[in-house]
Amino acid sequence: MWSYSFEIPTLLVLLIILSFYFSRRRLSLKRNLLFIQMIAVETFVIVFDTAASIADNNYMLVPQWLVDTLNMLYFIGFFTRSFAMYRFTVSVTKTTYKVKSFIRQLIYAPFYLGLVFSIISPFTGFIFYVDEQGYHAGPFYSLVYWIGFFYIFIALIYVFCCRKNNQRRELFGIFYYNLVIFTGLIVRAYLPKTLLMDTFVLMAILIVYLAFENPEYYLDLKGSVFNSGSLREYLREKSGNINYKCIGVVVHRYQVIREVYGADQTDAGLVMIGKYLESLFFESKVFYCRKGRFVILADPKTDVEGICEIIFKRFEKPWKSDKVELYLTAGFVSLDFSGFQECDDELLTTLAKTLDKAGNSESGEIFYISDDDIEKTRNEIRIRRYVENAIDNNSIELFLQPLVDKNGKIVGAEALSRIRDSEGNLISPGLFIPLVENSGRINEMGEQIFEKTCAFMCRIKDNGLSIEWINVNLSPIQFTRTDLADKCAEIVKEYQVDPGLIHLEITEGSVIDDSFMTRQINALVDKGFKFVLDDYGTGYSNLSRLKKVPFINIKLDKSLVWNYDKKPDAILPNMVSTFKYMGFGITAEGIETGKMASEMIGIGCDYLQGYYYSEPIPENDFFEMLSQR
Ligand code: C2E
Ligand code: CA
Ligand code: CA
DSSP states (O other): OOBOTTHHHHHHHHHHHHHHHHHSOOOOOHHHHHHHHHHHHHHHHHHHHHHHHHHHHTTTTSOHHHHHHHHHHHHHHHHHHHHHHHHHHHHHTOOOOOOOHHHHHHHHHHHHHHHHHHHHHHHHOSSEEEETTEEEEOTTTTHHHHHHHHHHHHHHHHHHHTGGGSOHHHHHHHHHHHHHHHHHHHHHHHSTTBOOHHHHHHHHHHHHIIIIIOHHHHEETTTTEEEHHHHHHHHHHTTTOOOOEEEEEEETTHHHHHHHHOHHHHHHHHHHHHHHHHHHTTTSEEEEOSTTEEEEEEOTTOOHHHHHHHHHHHTTSOEEOSSOEEOOOEEEEEEEGGGOSSOOHHHHHHHHHHHHHHHHHOSOOEEEOOHHHHHHHHHHHHHHHHHHHHHHTTOOEEEEEEEEETTSOEEEEEEEEEEEOTTSOEEOHHHHHHHHHHHTOHHHHHHHHHHHHHHHHHHHHHTTOOOSEEEEEOOGGGGGOTTHHHHHHHHHHHTTOOGGGEEEEEEGGGOOSOHHHHHHHHHHHHTTOEEEEEEETSSOOOHHHHTTSOEEEEEEOHHHHHHHHHSOOSHHHHHHHHHHHTTOEEEEOOOOSHHHHHHHHHTTOSEEOSTTTOOOEEHHHHHHHHHTO
């Protein structure tokens, strides 16, 4: 006797999942379509599994053709389900890679075989047959297992090959639901009369729902619009045929707005904006990409200027409901996708960056994304790869630029980082430092260059040469590291370098009124390190802030030096004498000519740095320079 008591609760839970699924908004993605397909097939299987079991239990009362047909339909469903789950797995690997058609046919073949064997079973008895004693398994019955195992196996191989495209959660989900189906097949083989397989498939569908169809993963603003992940996925699927004009709408000064209005009110306002944009572009897709940025995939014939004008006008009125009243302005970005075959990360990164630019601009003009903009992002991504590599291999190069005194004698040096591209050309830190700061690896990089500087100091000492100090640049982000002082102290100890010979260069931007920052600086001072203020004259200067840090030296930024060279005035000399009065030493940067050098010495600078004396040079060259003195 077949026991089908698990089937009804399984079906009910399936219906619950389905109703939740349909109550949320979805994109027309292949993955979603296959998910629905999977549920439909499973419903089909449950219905015919139950019906066939009832017929089998009562085979004396039911006409044989009916028993045959019900079993046949059940097996058709069974094979289709294995295949549908496999197809779902392939769709979530997010690859645009197409398997060769001949291999695809090979992979599909077992499914077709299963179908054909199920259909002809009433006549051949291959999978099952029904006689006077009732229902029996046929000689090829074990195909239901082998084909099931086959698709799990192929699915896992597929995922393994494409694993880079997926997040851990997704990979875990894929592995987990395939494991559950595998277990279901094993249980079914050992307990064939208890219809438990559908319960296992239900578990697998639940895992799929939680890992892939959970609204949190693809919706934003309390579920009211699609998020940036959805945008990426949608465009990836459309690759080869991205026929859209992309319009970006960004709330100006989003961070400030959030601070002024509070998070809840801002979010409620953004929901209203999202709804408004959806009503305006009722045939298009609206996505919210965090930080006040909306992206609309509009019809290629859309009049971008006209529609932006309409949105701009709408922003002149407040966003108002019972709970909120926000006065906002917006900026715009336009990107025509029609020239692109596929939407890669470069394109989306450029879009995000341009939206940020429009968000900070405070004007309502439209920022058109050009090929140059995309090329720039492409270049940045390349540089990011080089610098990440260099950090991984500890191969960032130490360059040194001499610092000379009034007599032109080398007294110190500034340590400057360099990396190389694949052809060996140098890449300027002005290009890669901001990228490292954003990617969160500046601490690692800073530590490496600090260590190389100490090793170089050690080498100088061991060879009987001398230099009074070396300046090392510290990025503001490095101060967030609570063990910064300990780490620096540990390194100087390892190389037996006097910490007083290391001068840490920080910019004014780092000297924020923050007790944590002050503590960090004091900790470093306690360990014996000295501080130098870099790039003076580029930010907002605040003398009282400068007193917070015991700087020994102030470096005048090259722009001040060059401006004075072009048109001398009384400001710079007065500033220098004030600083000297306050006890600071002064260094002038960017000395490119003898005239600049004498001007700076004339107004009282103590040290000079610039191409006039030497460009930054590799550490070995600098070592030679010191040896030849
Ligand atoms: P910075 O600290 O202001 O360094 C001085 C920059 O001015 C160096 O650029 C140097 O090559 C350049 N320079 C020196 N003399 C002259 C001159 O006479 N004329 C002109 N036009 N330029 C001159 P570089 O090496 O490209 O470094 C750029 C910036 O990158 C540095 O500016 C610094 O902020 C940052 N940086 C470099 N290495 C590191 C590092 O290891 N860590 C951190 N956090 N930042 C670094
Ligand atoms: Ca510097
Ligand atoms: Ca500087």
